[in-house]
Amino acid sequence: EVNLVESGGGLVQPGGSLKLSCAASGFSFSGADIHWVRQASGKGLEGVGRMTTKSSNYATEYPASVKGRFTISRDDSKNMAYLQMNSLKTEDTAVYYCSFYRPAHGMDVWGQGTTVTVSS
């Protein structure tokens, strides 16, 4: 059974840092691209980054809104994905989801979401 468990969310002051974790099981973790997606209250979904697989050189890409502040990493030996968030802004407040894109399956695996609140 496919399962994702996210953790690490919480309250942080502007300018602070937070690291989200995503523990995966039940599918070929190493063969899936990692995506992090967020949703601010009352807003739509927003992709905040992607990391490919080892076969694609663990390439990462980020939108301008988080580039230079957010970093995605993975540990294929532990089936873990991470999102390191630095220099956090109030506009980063959202529910953050980890998600996985599997070839021939699409982005069909999603975590339950973890809430990040950036406030003083």
Added chain:
Amino acid sequence: QSVLTQPPSVSAAPGQKVTISCSGSSSNIGVHWVSWYQHLPGTAPKLLIYEDDNRPSGIPDRFSGSKSGTSATLGITGLQTGDEADYYCGAWDNSLTAEVFGTGTKVTVL
């Protein structure tokens, strides 16, 4: 800052059909696959359609996807009360280097 445009809401009676449009550009839908998601507040988004018109295992054939040029469409037939949710299209965007999503469409079953 959604770059894919969807109608804010659609509605129909039980058993009827609704379609949701998703308009993009040559940097996203025009060159990449489109996915569709069903999202209920407080839950994980659920993939309904991937690679433009494919259904994951377990998704009923009441849900269908199509794409033409820089636009895509989700169709839901035999509408059920359990279909009430927010629906989002999504695609990779070369210019923004990010997975972009639509503005979201709320489906209401009358």
